[in-house]
Amino acid sequence: MHKLEINIINNVQDALNRKYTLTHSDETGMRFLFIDSTYAEEEYDELNDQVTSEWCLVNNKIIFSVSCPIFCQASKYSMNERYEIFKRHMPRAIRAILFGDQEYILANNYLLESKIHVFYIYSLEYYRVEQLGLVGDFIK
Secondary structure, three states: OOOEEEEEOOOOOOHHHOEEEEEEOOOOOOEEEEEEOOOOHHHOOOOOOOEEEEEEEEOOEEEEEEEEEOOOOOOOOOHHHHHHHHHHHHHHHHHHHHHHOHHHHHHOHHHHHOEEEEEEEOOOOOEEEEEEEEHHHHOO
């Protein structure tokens, strides 16, 4: 995958402690993936365009939880427009995150069966959740 810079800050081996932050540059189209035990909040920009993700245990099953902020005062787009933009780009963002860590995922192949849940966060109290298939659907 071109135009993806992968930064493994801390190669955490426990999936439940592995966190991903995906950011991008509007000028170059370059995407930056940070893998660590915490989110790379120092990489967030004023437009809040980052996508974060992590493995979570829900009802004794591991899911891949992906989140993106819909509300952003600095954005020129309305929340509905931001939702549509994030939704349109989400498969590509998920593919970039999983591609960036595919060596780890394939070494822990039970993760391939994890459902992907995308959280579109409007506020602390309101969010929308959509399921986008399985991790294995995004790793070819």
